[in-house]
Amino acid sequence: MDTLRLTAEEAARLLDRGEASSEELHAAYRAAIDERDPELHAFLRTVDEVEGGGVPIAFKDLISTRGVETTAASKILAGYKPLFDATVATRCRDAGLPLLGKTNMDEFAMGSSTENSGFGPTRNPWDPERVPGGSSGGSTAAVAAGFAPWALGSDTGGSIKQPAALCGVVGLRPTYGTVSRYGIVAFASSLDQIGPITKTVRDCALLYRTIAGRDPCDSTTVELPQPVELPEADDLRGLKIGVPKELNEAEGIEPGVTEQVNKSLDLARELGAELEECSLPRSVDFGLPCYYLIAPSEASSNLARYDAVRYGHRAEGAADVREMYARTRDEGFGDEPKRRIMLGTYALSAGFYEAFYGQAQKVRTLIKQEHDALFERFDLLVSPTSPTVAFALGARTDNPLAMYLSDVLTIPSNMAGMPGLSVPCGLSEGLPVGLQLIGPQFSENTLFRAGHALEQALGFDFVPERLR
Amino acid sequence: MSWEPVIGLEIHVQLKTQSKMFCRCAVGALDAPNTRTCPICLAHPGTLPVPNKQAIEWTIKLGLALQCEIAEHAVFHRKHYFYPDNPKGYQISQYDQPLCVGGRLRLPGAGGGDEIGITRAHLEEDAAKTLHVGGAEGRIHGASSSHVDFNRGGTPLVEIVTEPDLRSADQSRRFLQLLRQTVVELGISDAEMEKGSLRFDVNVSVRPEGSGELRTRTELKNMNSFAFAARGIEREIERQIGIYESGGEVEQETLHFDPTREDAPPLRSKEEAQDYRYLPEPDLVPVEPLSEWSLDTLRAELPESPAARLERLLSAGLELRDAEALNTDLARVSLFETLLAAGIEPKSAAAFVLNEVTRHEVDPAKVDGAELAKVLRERDQIPREAFDAAVAASAESGFAAEAYLQERTVADASELDPVIDRILSENEQQVEAFRGGKEGLLGFFVGQVMRETQGKANPKVVNERLLEKLRA
Numbered sequence: 001m002d003t004l005r006l007t008a009e010e011a012a013r014l015l016d017r018g019e020a021s022s023e024e025l026h027a028a029y030r031a032a033i034d035e036r037d038p039e040l041h042a043f044l045r046t047v048d049e050v051e052g053g054g055v056p057i058a059f060k061d062l063i064s065t066r067g068v069e070t071t072a073a074s075k076i077l078a079g080y081k082p083l084f085d086a087t088v089a090t091r092c093r094d095a096g097l098p099l100l101g102k103t104n105m106d107e108f109a110m111g112s113s114t115e116n117s118g119f120g121p122t123r124n125p126w127d128p129e130r131v132p133g134g135s136s137g138g139s140t141a142a143v144a145a146g147f148a149p150w151a152l153g154s155d156t157g158g159s160i161k162q163p164a165a166l167c168g169v170v171g172l173r174p175t176y177g178t179v180s181r182y183g184i185v186a187f188a189s190s191l192d193q194i195g196p197i198t199k200t201v202r203d204c205a206l207l208y209r210t211i212a213g214r215d216p217c218d219s220t221t222v223e224l225p226q227p228v229e230l231p232e233a234d235d236l237r238g239l240k241i242g243v244p245k246e247l248n249e250a251e252g253i254e255p256g257v258t259e260q261v262n263k264s265l266d267l268a269r270e271l272g273a274e275l276e277e278c279s280l281p282r283s284v285d286f287g288l289p290c291y292y293l294i295a296p297s298e299a300s301s302n303l304a305r306y307d308a309v310r311y312g313h314r315a316e317g318a319a320d321v322r323e324m325y326a327r328t329r330d331e332g333f334g335d336e337p338k339r340r341i342m343l344g345t346y347a348l349s350a351g352f353y354e355a356f357y358g359q360a361q362k363v364r365t366l367i368k369q370e371h372d373a374l375f376e377r378f379d380l381l382v383s384p385t386s387p388t389v390a391f392a393l394g395a396r397t398d399n400p401l402a403m404y405l406s407d408v409l410t411i412p413s414n415m416a417g418m419p420g421l422s423v424p425c426g427l428s429e430g431l432p433v434g435l436q437l438i439g440p441q442f443s444e445n446t447l448f449r450a451g452h453a454l455e456q457a458l459g460f461d462f463v464p465e466r467l468r
Numbered sequence: 469m470s471w472e473p474v475i476g477l478e479i480h481v482q483l484k485t486q487s488k489m490f491c492r493c494a495v496g497a498l499d500a501p502n503t504r505t506c507p508i509c510l511a512h513p514g515t516l517p518v519p520n521k522q523a524i525e526w527t528i529k530l531g532l533a534l535q536c537e538i539a540e541h542a543v544f545h546r547k548h549y550f551y552p553d554n555p556k557g558y559q560i561s562q563y564d565q566p567l568c569v570g571g572r573l574r575l576p577g578a579g580g581g582d583e584i585g586i587t588r589a590h591l592e593e594d595a596a597k598t599l600h601v602g603g604a605e606g607r608i609h610g611a612s613s614s615h616v617d618f619n620r621g622g623t624p625l626v627e628i629v630t631e632p633d634l635r636s637a638d639q640s641r642r643f644l645q646l647l648r649q650t651v652v653e654l655g656i657s658d659a660e661m662e663k664g665s666l667r668f669d670v671n672v673s674v675r676p677e678g679s680g681e682l683r684t685r686t687e688l689k690n691m692n693s694f695a696f697a698a699r700g701i702e703r704e705i706e707r708q709i710g711i712y713e714s715g716g717e718v719e720q721e722t723l724h725f726d727p728t729r730e731d732a733p734p735l736r737s738k739e740e741a742q743d744y745r746y747l748p749e750p751d752l753v754p755v756e757p758l759s760e761w762s763l764d765t766l767r768a769e770l771p772e773s774p775a776a777r778l779e780r781l782l783s784a785g786l787e788l789r790d791a792e793a794l795n796t797d798l799a800r801v802s803l804f805e806t807l808l809a810a811g812i813e814p815k816s817a818a819a820f821v822l823n824e825v826t827r828h829e830v831d832p833a834k835v836d837g838a839e840l841a842k843v844l845r846e847r848d849q850i851p852r853e854a855f856d857a858a859v860a861a862s863a864e865s866g867f868a869a870e871a872y873l874q875e876r877t878v879a880d881a882s883e884l885d886p887v888i889d890r891i892l893s894e895n896e897q898q899v900e901a902f903r904g905g906k907e908g909l910l911g912f913f914v915g916q917v918m919r920e921t922q923g924k925a926n927p928k929v930v931n932e933r934l935l936e937k938l939r940a
Contacts, residue, residue: 064514072513083507086514181751183514189750218516219752301546301747304557305511309616321614325550348548348745357747 001028004146004463008203011055011149022053025149026098029056033101033147040123042132042142043101045069052096057207058148060139061102062109063194064183065089068099072185073117074107076306076313076332086183087218088152088194088211095210100148103138108303109159109187110336111135112406115397118334123393124167126431126464130390133163133406139197140167144464150198150207154184156191157291158385158410161422164197165385165434168424168462170204170451171197173410175441176417177222179208180215186302188295189220191414199462201423201451205230208444229445231452237272239450240378245277246284247383247409247436254388256428261384264425264435267457268382273450278374278381280412283367287412290367292404293347293360294415300344303337339400364415371416375440380450383409385422385434413438421447424460432460470677471712473705474685475634475670479647481530481626481657482594482665483523488622489593490517490560497597497620498663509622511555516751519544523624524567525766526656527591528757530626531568532767533650534586538757542567544591544749549742552616553595561627563746566590567757573650575643576779578788584643585631596621620664626657632671632682637701641694642792644668649774649796661693672701673718674708684718688734692727700725700734777801784808790818799833800825806837812844820844824859834863842869849873849926884917884925884933891916892937902938910934 001020014020030046037043044061047068059065062072064082066089071077085093092099106116114122114137122137124130125145132141136153140163143151153160155173164171172195179194186192196207209228214221243265248258269275308314308328315327333341347356374381386406396403413420418438425435435454439447461468488495491508508515531538545563546556571586596618628647634640648666651659659666673685688704691697700723708718723734757763774795781791781801794800800821807817825832843850843858850858850872858872891913892899902909910931917930 062514064512070513077513080513082512082514084512181514182516185513186751217518219518220750297747298750301548301558301745304548304550305513305555307550307552307555307557309552310510310555311512321552322550345745348747350743350745353746 001025002146003028003032003149004467006146006149007199008055008149008206009200015054022056022096022098023050026050026056026100029100029146029148032145036145037147039128040125040141040145041120042103042122042138042145042147044071044073044104044119044138046101047099050098052093052098054096054098055149056100057092057097058100058103058139058142058151059089060105060136060151060153062105062154062185062187063089063102063152064185065099065102068102070102070185071118072108073105073119074332074334074337075118076328077185078118078313080311082183084183087180087215089183091211092152097210103136103142103151105138106135106159106336107334108185108299108337109135109154109156109192110299110340112158112162112403113391113393113396114138114141114163115393116334116336121393124390125467126168127390127466130392130431131166133166133386133390135159135163136171136197137163137167140164140169140171143167143169143197143199144462145467146463150196150203152194152207152211153197154187154192154194155414156188156193156295157414158407160195160197161410161420161434161436162386162406164422165424165432165436166390168432168460168464169197169199170201170424170455171195171422172204172208172444172447173414173420174208174212174444175419177220178212178224178442178444180211180218180221182215182217188298189302190298191291191295201421201448201455202230204421204451205444205448225442226445229448231448233449234453234456235272236268236450236453239273239380239446241268241273241275241450242278242374242378242381243275244280244284244374244381244383246280247381247412250284250387250408252387252405252408253384254428257384257386257388257433260426260428260433261382261435264454264458265382268450268454271453271457276378278378280370280374280381282363283370283412283416284408286363287367287415288404288408290360290363291407291411291415292343293356294364296340296344297347297357298344299337300341300348303333303341306332336400367412368416371413371418372440379439379443379446381413381438383436383438385410385436389428389431389433409436417441419444419447421451423451423455424462425454425458426460430465469713471674471705471709472677472679473635473637473701474632474673474675474682475636475640475701476632476685477628477630477634477640477644477668477670479628479630479644479666479668481628481651481659483526483624483626483656484658484665485520485522485526485624487520489520489523489591489624490622493622495623497594497623499619501615501617501619504619505621509555510618511557517560517749519752519755520624523591524755524757525761526654527567527589527626528761528763529654529766529770530628530651530656531571531589532763533654533770533773534568534571534573534589534628536568536571536586536589538763539565539567539569540756540758541565542755542757544752544755546747546749547744548747549744551595551598552614553598553621555596555618555621558747559593559595560749560752561592562590565754567755573643573647574775574779575639575646576775576782577639577642581779582633582639584633587629587631589626589628592625592627594620594623594625632673637698637705640670640701641698644694644697645792645796646774646778653771653774653798668697670697670701672704672708674705674712684720686718686720687722688725689722690725690727692725696725784814786814786818790815790822793822794818797832799831803832803835803837807841807844810838810841810845812841817844828856828860830859830863836862836867839867839869843872846873848928851923884921884929887917887920888930888933888937891920899938910938913938
């Protein structure tokens with residue numbers, strides 16, 4: 001069984017035809033993990049029991065799994081075993097998808113390279129000297145390396161789309177509110193979304209169909225306005241696609257990336273789409289700074305619960321409760337969570353709230369309005385997912401601002417609550433380039449349709465060259 | 469100079485919903501420790517709050533009862549602080565967009581009473597309970613161990629804040645009583661201080677009579693009864709006046725009372741400016757009371773307010789003290805009003821309900837008021853024992869006045885007169901003596917009549933009739 005090439009849809013077909021059992025599939029992926037994951041470190045832990053008769057799946061380690069350690073790659077949660085399943089885990093269980101294991105990530109999903117994991121970085125299957133992107137780098141690397149046919153990740157500022165681009169796989173950040181966050185270790189509640197990471201757009205639609213829909217346990221979820229459709233068409237006729245110049249001409253976009261994206265745009269035109277340049281002036285300029293006020297503010301609040309009282313790491317020998325808090329949090333959190341807790345605590349302080357968090361929320365409304373206005377003219381917007389291909393391990397770890405810029409193209413539409421799909425569209429310097437398709441809220445079907453048509457026309461081979 | 473106290477209250481009321489504010493745990497703060505918990509109220513990673521609709525509805529009802537404006541758009545906020553009683557590191561509360569704002573509660577009283585402004589009423593979750601076990605020898609840092617019971621954590625809690633409209637300790641006590649009554653009768657809380665389902669803090673300052681200024685206030689915490697609070701407020705008012713009169717300045721501070729030791733002076737602490745870093749709760753959508761509820765329907769469901777009832781009792785001519793005592797129990801009021809309707813005079817009806825009914829341990833809710841009124845009307849005409857027996861039996865089913873009224877004394881002049889005439893004619897000597905000035909003989913005649921009537925005569929009537937005939 002070639003786990004590198006097998007899609008989830010094909011795997012399901014093997015099961016349907018009785019040509020393989022769920023146990024055999026699970027075993028094949030586990031064998032691939034055992035053989036090659038010591039090099040890549042996509043998984044934090046694997047699961048032996050095969051529950052359910054379907055296609056196996058991997059979860060980012062911030063998805064709560066009953067009885068299976070869930071750490072969000074933070075030492076502060078080492079040893080923590082949830083008493084309950086996240087709603088997405090329940091839905092996968094109900095669909096019979098056996099769990100392969102929990103994948104590595106940047107600690108609490110804070111990062112763009114998976115180097116911020118409390119348990120060591122993940123490496124890119126295309127080039128182990130490079131990062132897989134992040135924060136869902138473990139999930140994207142696992143899918144690219146044939147360790148899992150599909151996986152779930154989470155996306156706050158670009159944590160599905162960006163690593164999907166860097167690993168040459170498909171990743172969907174769904175419309176905010178369509179996938180339950182119940183049981184997802186929270187980073188920034190108003191931005192966090194769970195989404196599928198797959199080899200093909202059809203697999204992506206299948207997995208989205210499995211996990212999406214209103215959840216009574218998450219007050220911010222809604223019912224999908226229409227059922228998820230599996231894309232069939234191989235043309236783009238009738239679609240009007242906007243090409244925002246700020247997203248396509250941003251400083252720092254590598255020429256090789258622009259080249260591959262432009263080729264895809266030409267192809268889209270050949271497939272019948274109507275393309276036109278447009279503009280998102282404020283969204284791109286203000287998106288990143290506003291994101292770095294809102295996300296850390298919410299993170300400083302969400303991470304307050306790690307106080308050693310009820311679960312997780314507890315520092316030893318503290319003289320009183322204050323010292324227990326301080327030392328536990330000092331020992332348990334890595335640098336990036338600490339940095340964001342400090343940023344967020346400051347931004348929420350009395351006298352600063354209006355200038356920082358309050359102002360950022362107002363700008364966020366403007367960003368949404370700017371997107372809404374474009375979607376009156378266009379069905380979709382398109383841009384590179386990441387300004388660069390996978391960068392070398394360590395290249396940005398000493399410069400948080402350079403790392404933050406990895407998400408400059410994914411953040412604006414995330415701030416607007418819009419869905420985005422990253423589809424691999426070619427190679428630059430032998431490394432995958434991702435094409436970002438952005439749609440209005442609840443336009444996942446359109447994203448799947450366009451993504452699928454382009455995927456067919458592009459013929460990108462998702463198996464890393466060095467592993468073929 | 470004469471001084472005027474300025475008092476404001478912050479009252480916390482636990483709602484008696486079936487489940488907690490943001491999870492499905494049963495409310496049961498007093499059950500065995502940590503048996504009413506779940507991953508949500510223990511703040512396990514990834515858990516999310518789902519608001520208790522009943523709690524929101526009840527808060528709106530309370531707001532309507534307090535004549536508040538109900539917000540079109542109410543928002544839950546996160547209020548941050550680190551303490552083991554606060555498992556998420558933040559309490560879900562309300563900040564600048566609470567459910568209810570700008571109400572008032574009429575406090576009826578002598579001279580028309582007062583209106584006390586309600587600044588706001590908002591909904592939040594209660595904290596868990598912490599227990600610190602004594603300090604080990606030689607250690608500066610307080611407790612040797614601390615325990616947390618999360619049962620109470622997450623119980624729906626309404627915070628009611630008044631304007632600084634109260635002017636005396638007694639008025640504050642009466643306000644608290646009336647507010648408590650209002651909450652209890654809405655059926656939304658037990659509001660029992662002993663169980664912790666009603667708690668309050670008091671802000672006290674004083675100012676020169678007639679000035680409109682607001683001077684530095686102190687906050688009184690942990691009072692365990694209304695009477696205790698009234699004494700605490702009284703003492704604090706005196707203390708502040710003393711400071712000003714000796715040329716000093718009152719410092720802003722908190723007075724922590726020890727509810728288990730009422731005689732102990734309160735511990736004082738500087739009021740720290742806490743920065744709670746309020747954040748609109750991103751895990752919840754705003755509450756839209758006007759689109760989710762019909763306020764008219766909710767308003768129509770409100771019972772008569774205890775304040776209106778108190779007003780009615782006062783206008784019936786009762787003393788404030790009696791009216792308030794009656795008003796604490798709806799059944800007492802209704803028994804009182806039945807008696808009133810049956811023609812019993814208000815003050816004696818009130819005295820009867822407050823004294824006799826209580827003394828006989830009769831449940832006023834079960835008393836047949838109309839029948840009892842018949843007995844009450846004939847009170848002077850029947851023996852004391854018969855009357856007591858009637859009151860004691862008045863809550864039994866099938867209670868009828870008639871049985872007791874058959875015991876009615878011979879009070880009718882037409883029945884008594886022949887007996888009196890006979891006794892006077894049989895005792896001519898004594899009659900002469902009486903008329904000659906020995907009026908002390910009246911007792912002798914009364915005794916004769918009573919013996920003749922086997923005690924059934926009403927002594928008062930006997931007296932009257934005898935005097936009339938002897939003086940004729």
